[in-house]
Amino acid sequence: MEDIDVIELMITAQVYNDNTELDESDLPPQVRKAAWNGKSNIERPLEVSTDFAEEVYSNGEAEDAWEAVERLPFTDRESMSGELRFTVDDIAEDWFLDNADSERIRDNPVLAYAYGEEFDVSYEEAAADNRPKEADAEWVHGLVREVIGEGEEAEEMLELVDIFAPEEIEQNLDEIVLTEEQEKEVKKVMKAIEHRDYLREVGLSEIGKLLFVGPPGTGKTSTAKALSGRLELPFIEVKLSMLTSQYLGETAKNVDKVFEIAKLLSPCILFIDEFDSIAKTRDSDEHAALKRAVNTLLKSIDEVSLVRDSVLLIGATNHPKMLDYAAWRRFDEIVEFPAPDERMRAEIFRIITHEVEIEDFDADELAEETEGLTGSDLRLVLREAVLEALTSDRTKLSQEDLLNAVENFEKRKNLKELDMMDGDTPLDDDSEGHSHEHGHGGHEHVGHNH
Ligand SMILES: Nc1ncnc2c1ncn2[C@@H]1O[C@H](COP(=O)(O)OP(=O)(O)O)[C@@H](O)[C@H]1O
Ligand SMILES: [Mg+2]
Structure with missing residues (x-):
């Protein structure tokens, strides 16, 4: 944690407290995260304690917020609550404006509101780029x-x-x-x-x-x-x-x-x-x-x-x-939402195997072999292939592994369908109306691009 980070946080809290036209969506998301306290609004005054600062800037390691700013002549810490304060506001503000750059202001709509002009940053652009509170x-x-x-x-x-x-x-x-x-x-x-x-x-x-x-x-x-x-x-x-x-x-x-x-x-x-x-x-x-x-x-x-x-x-x-x-x-x-056609299946195979290493990978061949399977079926096929490979201690797959998994999947699917013919389930009855017939218009195009 840098001294300027802690000072930014303290100044942000001050500006937020003094300007009720600013709302939660103006605070940077990581500040909000530490400030919500289980409620749907962030009450004023927003106070900055050492614990709070450490929560905002935590990146896994325990760091001491007070240590970061104690050498600055204008900072003080309340010993009981750990609240951080400025002894002289004007000096703190001057120090901050001398040490901040425009990027810092741009990433914080509260600061852009108060100091945007000095840094050639508008409040509007900073606010438009800040994640809204509704996403939290x-x-x-x-x-x-x-x-x-x-x-x-x-x-x-x-x-x-x-x-x-x-x-x-x-x-x-x-x-x-x-x-x-x-x-x-x-x-x-x-x-x-x-x-x-x-x-x-x-x-x-x-x-x-x-x-x-x-x-x-x-x-x-x-x-x-x-x-x-x-x-x-x-x-x-x-x-x-x-x-x-x-x-x-x-x-x-x-x-x-x-x-x-x-x-x-x-x-x-x-x-x-x-x-x-x-x-x-x-x-x-x-x-x-x-x-x-x-x-x-x-x-x-x-x-x-x-x-x-x-x-x-x-x-x-x-x-x-x-x-x-x-x-x-x-x-x-x-x-x-029809079952995917061949082109879509190939595309789905390419997407779901993105993180998996596969020798001789051929998505088109797999698509040919998987007529009637849905996207979620294709995921199950991949899972099967990965688990099979793990049983022989491999994390690198081959096209062969995937083709075998397809074959196993089809076998199981046939068994399941045999079983379902006995039971008169509504699933049987509407799966026919929604199979992968190419007669439906417009499904052959893979409307997707990376
Ligand atoms: N067209 C598709 N493209 C990519 N992935 C798909 C597709 N269809 C299904 N999947 C995958 O299959 C899984 C199940 O899909 P889901 O959205 O739950 O289906 P549904 O709600 O229609 O039953 C998800 O992991 C999803 O990513
Ligand atoms: Mg669903």
């Missing part, structure tokens, strides 16, 4: 806690949803191979989010509800999450199957809370997986409380809007045949 895991989870509170009911609520801050999302849009059509839809929705004010102005509020349709393992969840990561929006995933397993008295209330959370976290993506289970519960002779919950959900879906509330709703289903008209009509775009 601490902000997202702090806010959720404030809405749902503590206790049994809160825990029940958390079983219904999984919430991710953008910084927690690992899926990368560049690593998902999309059809041309999917690529187009993704671009469209990114534009719609960006220009939602304009869409509101021209009265187009019925935009921003997508339904992802396709067999399991074709990238529906990954694409939705990757969108969240790319757009730096929180991701709220609702597990509809949890609706049926919950204590039913609270379910409708919990559904309401999910939408309340979505509106608070907005702009955000609300992802409703297993959307078909709605239809299932409506058709059958279910408990009245469950019907109420499902109706609440459908009503909330109708009421939420990307343009008005900045909530992008994405539904996903593996069983489109189970959806009735009432469910379909709630979405303004249906995005098909």
